[in-house]
Amino acid sequence: MANQDELNVPQHELAEAWRRTLTERLHEGDQADVLEDEKDPETLLVHIRSAGRSMLEFDFSVKYVDSREIEIQLTDVERDGQSVDERSDMMQELIADYRRHLHECAQALHDFTHA
Template sequence: MDKPLHLDQQSLVQAWQQQLPEMIGPGDSTMVQADNANPQAINVHINAAGHQKYGFDFRCTYKDTRELDVALVDVDMAGRSIDEHSATVQELVDDYMRHIHECAQVLHHITDPS
């Protein structure tokens, strides 16, 4: 374990709100919110572009200033929860998780300024 994250959650949310839309595909939309249960975590919602109307919820928890744990919380289609194990959905989940990790790397100067 590296150094614990010492950044207020609102600043973290703000940084993610600015950076994440640049990391994901055109037409996709994002919403980043503080995780009220954990000051080291944020919740990310991504609406996928396209007529399937997929929505993805991820919990992103900073283990320290360098390591981000990303967990899929829910997948919905037009507002209803669906099984996330289909190949199409799994491919989107993997893609979004990669973009989330890339965003964390870009924001490293904020989370680990030393």
């Protein structure tokens, strides 16, 4: 019998559920792509494009630690195709905001991920 806290959802189904749910959690105009990480079946790659003129794009790695808990890594921030220093207060606020949206998405999918 499988461990209750183990993630037992096929990665492609998980990515599809995230694609549907994440856009509902983001600010209006923000866009997100959710891809499967081919190296790790418990990880999704999330690319978020900020709305407006900022031309900011954020890449996150979202790894399921178990069926409910996720670990989020920021992997890149770019503006108009160029890497950006994410240490400024404004960038830290945006990153924290997107991290919160990612956690909200995972919470919204608890029924789906926790069998």
